[in-house]
Each structure stands twice: as structure tokens, then as C-alpha cells.
Amino acid sequence: MSSATARTGATARPGGHRKHPxxxxxxxxxxxxxxxxxxxxxxxxxxxxxxxxxSPHTVRAYVGDVVSLLAFLTAAEGEAPARSLRDLDITQLRAWLAGQRTAGAGRTTLARRAAAARTFTAWAHRTGLLPSDPGGRLAAPRAHRTLPGVLRADQADALMTASASGAADRNPVALRDRALIEVLYATGIRVSELCGLDVGAVDFSRRVVTVVGKGDKERTVPFGVPAAAALSEWLEEGRPELVGQRSGSALFLGVRGKRIDPRAARQVVHEAVAAVPGALDMGPHGLRHSAATHLLEGGADLRSVQELLGHATLATTQLYTHVTVDRLKAIHDRAHPRA
Structure with missing residues (x-):
């Protein structure tokens, strides 16, 4: 295994920029x-x-879409009194989506809102609010799935080396930043999962961390020796300098002693990656994608990467990760009888 492996809708404007409605x-x-x-x-x-x-963010998004749908329904054609929820049918759903498209919503936004509507109508049917489930017939444009940029393996090594050098003076914030970056790249966990980690989630004897992901699902993710060393230094030397009354059991702390928030963690990653020559600007999501890509390039199978990333389906992992053309060619040359 290589060292790298061990670690809304919008409308177009001139110039290619997009303006959100x-x-x-x-x-x-x-x-x-x-x-x-x-x-x-x-x-x-x-x-x-x-x-x-x-998550609260997902709940807000789904509820917002449903509010938009019901507001459209009750105001449909200006009828009075307002229509009942039981009047919701496939025609109304399609008209609502068409209105969203006319207002400038993009394909990704339309796909999400259609999914939110289908989830709501299925629930409403199960609970007796709807006599049938019209959402099962609702189609929407497929969302464009764009892959984020990734670090090359040598750039990932440079990032880790730079973060280690920055922590050489034993500054507690620098020790934290080094451990944070090492853990994100070593595990591929989400930034929200990282910020939610407690000290007790780290098992140094087995070199694993217990992560609570989407839907409160718990999984165990391994990390390598470099991340273990960075975590040990942070816990022994850095964290005691920042800990305060509001720290609780949080693994990573902000400069004021509270549990670090995702915005601060993103800033740490952006600034660290910016110091790597030739590297694309990226945050924790880019490190997550880099980790998954490097695992695949190092020989990991998709099922293992799916488990590490905490994806509910393999299809998500297939979209989220990509294998280099060179690796695909090597596999073809090795495995195909007519190569």
C-alpha cells in the first residue's frame, strides 16, 4: 500500500456564471x-x-420543499377556499415542478425537490393523509453529478509534511490542525462526523475511530500510524492547552475551548491545501474524495470503500469515487483474454 493510501437551482448569466433565483x-x-x-x-x-x-440541514431542506409544494397547491389557480391536501395528485406535482423550472431552478435542485415530494407523498399515504401515493409516478431530470477535484498522491504527502512542519513548534492550534488534517485524509470521514467526535471515540490499540454518520448510523473506521502519532501529540500536548469549561468530551476544540465547528475545520483545510504547490483549492470534502480515490488506486475494492465512507448504497460510492484511466488499463491488460 502506498503512503498516500495509508493516509440549488440557478439561471445562467453571460460569462458562464450562474445566478440563483x-x-x-x-x-x-x-x-x-x-x-x-x-x-x-x-x-x-x-x-x-x-x-x-x-440531519437538521436535510430536514430543513425537505420541509422547505414540502412547504413550497403545499403553498403551490393551496394557491393553485387562485381557487378559494384553499384546496385540501387530499387533492394532491400527479398533475399538481408536475405543475409545481414546472413552475420551479420556469423560476430558474437547475437540474440538481429539481431532482432534489422531486425526491422530497416523493418522500412526502409516500409518508402522507402511509399515515392516511393521502388516499394514494401520486409521488411514485413523479419523474425529474437527473442531477448532474460532478466529481470534486482531488489531490495527487504526492500532493497529499506534501500536505501532511507541511502540516507536520507547522506543528514543530508545538503550538496547540498547529498540533490540532495537523491531527485534524491527518484524520480527515486517513479516514475519509465527513467534516460533520469529524467535528462530532469525542475523545473516547479513538481506540489507539486498534487504530480505529468510531464515527456516528448520517441517520445516526455508527461505523468503525481505521486510521494509519501517521494519524495515530498526530492524534497522540494533540491529545497529550495540544488539547490540554485549549481545554475549558465548555470543552466537554470533544476530540477537536476551537481556539476558545468549545467543540470545533465545521466552518472552522473547513478553513483549516483550505489554508493548508493552499500552501501545496499546484494543488486545487479544496476543503474537507476534497480530502474525503482524495482518500477514497487513493484507496481505489492502491487496490481497495468498492465495497470496502463504501463501508469506510459510510455510504448506504454502492451506487453512491461509484459516483463519488473514480479510478484513474491508467489503473483501468492495467486491470484490462491483466484480466481480459483479448488484451
């Missing part, structure tokens, strides 16, 4: 819904948060 005031739309619709939204929000365990 104005966002509606979802709180005002929600408050203006009929009482029954407001109750349905509240129940659905609790379902997403408590029963499905989705």
Missing part, C-alpha cells in the same frame, strides 16, 4: 398554509427528525 420566505409561506396543512408539515418534520434521524 430569489428564495421565497419559507417561514411566511408555512405560516400562511391552512391549519391542516401546517399540522401535516409539523408531523412530517418530526418524522424526518425523530423517526428517520436525518
Amino acid at each position: 430569489p428564495r421565497p420566505d419559507l417561514r411566511a409561506l408555512r405560516d400562511a398554509l391552512p391549519e391542516a396543512a401546517q399540522g401535516a408539515v409539523a408531523d412530517y418534520e418530526r418524522h424526518l427528525s425523530l423517526e428517520r434521524g436525518l
